[in-house]
Amino acid sequence: MEKIELDKPIDLKKVLEFATQKHKGQIRDDGTEYITHPIRVAKLVDKYKGQYSKNREVLIASALLHDTLEDTYTSARELKDNFGIMVASIVQELTTAPYVPKIIGKGLYLAEKMQMMTNYALTIKLADRLDNLCDLDKCSPQKIVRTVNDTLFILDYLEKRRTFTKSQAELGKAIKAQLDVLQNTPAYKNFSAEQSAKAK
Numbered sequence: 722m723e724k725i726e727l728d729k730p731i732d733l734k735k736v737l738e739f740a741t742q743k744h745k746g747q748i749r750d751d752g753t754e755y756i757t758h759p760i761r762v763a764k765l766v767d768k769y770k771g772q773y774s775k776n777r778e779v780l781i782a783s784a785l786l787h788d789t790l791e792d793t794y795t796s797a798r799e800l801k802d803n804f805g806i807m808v809a810s811i812v813q814e815l816t817t818a819p820y821v822p823k824i825i826g827k828g829l830y831l832a833e834k835m836q837m838m839t840n841y842a843l844t845i846k847l848a849d850r851l852d853n854l855c856d857l858d859k860c861s862p863q864k865i866v867r868t869v870n871d872t873l874f875i876l877d878y879l880e881k882r883r884t885f886t887k888s889q890a891e892l893g894k895a896i897k898a899q900l901d902v903l904q905n906t907p908a909y910k911n912f913s914a915e916q917s918a919k920a921k
Contacts, residue, residue: 723775724776727779727805727807728805728807729803729804731778731779731805733782735803736782736786737760739786740756740785740786741756743789743794743795744756744759744788747792747793749856750856750859750860750864751856751858752859755788758788758852758853759787759788762784762785762787762845762849765848765852766781766784766844769844769888773888779807779808779811779841780841780845783812783815783842783845784845784848786800786808786812790813791817797809800812811842814842815838815842815849817830817834818830828870831871831875832878833878836878836879836882836883843889844886844888844889844892847889847892848892850896851899853868854868854896854903855899857869858906862909862912863912865906865908865909865912866909866912866916869903869904869909872900876893876896876897880893
């Protein structure tokens with residue numbers, strides 16, 4: 722993709738300060754401050770795509786801000802006014818609707834949503850999924866199994882319906898490698914066995 726002509730210049734230091742302030746007081750399941758997650762996602766995006774992209778600042782800014790609309794008191798207008806139309810648009814793409822996942826199931830909702838995303842948004846979403854998988858060891862066995870199974874479904878759904886870019890394919894491989902690790906943990910095996918026994 723050619724370099725995007727931005728309506729506002731992007732200062733990544735200001736983006737990080739904004740995201741840090743918005744997520745202030747939020748804690749991840751592993752006990753760390755929430756902002757550590759978008760920072761890790763931004764680093765993954767930079768590793769797999771950003772360092773090769775003419776629009777690196779857009780990608781990194783969107784990754785740092787990807788949960789602000791969903792998890793903080795931030796509006797799309799606020800993102801647009803501070804960081805421009807492109808960043809605000811990508812973050813909106815990455816935001817989960819509050820009620821639809823409860824109706825059709827989160828796995829199907831995300832699979833269908835990700836199928837229709839722009840390449841930049843999908844790359845960030847895959848990086849987000851990879852980081853969430855790497856952060857599951859402190860979660861309950863139930864959440865581990867649900868997240869792993871949802872991810873397996875999402876990847877299968879996308880690979881049958883969409884052609885990945887090189888960076889997206891590499892992220893997909895990294896996600897599958899982490900899924901293999903999680904499926905071989907006692908927490909996953911034991912909880913899955915318990916659920917199978919109950920279903921009989």
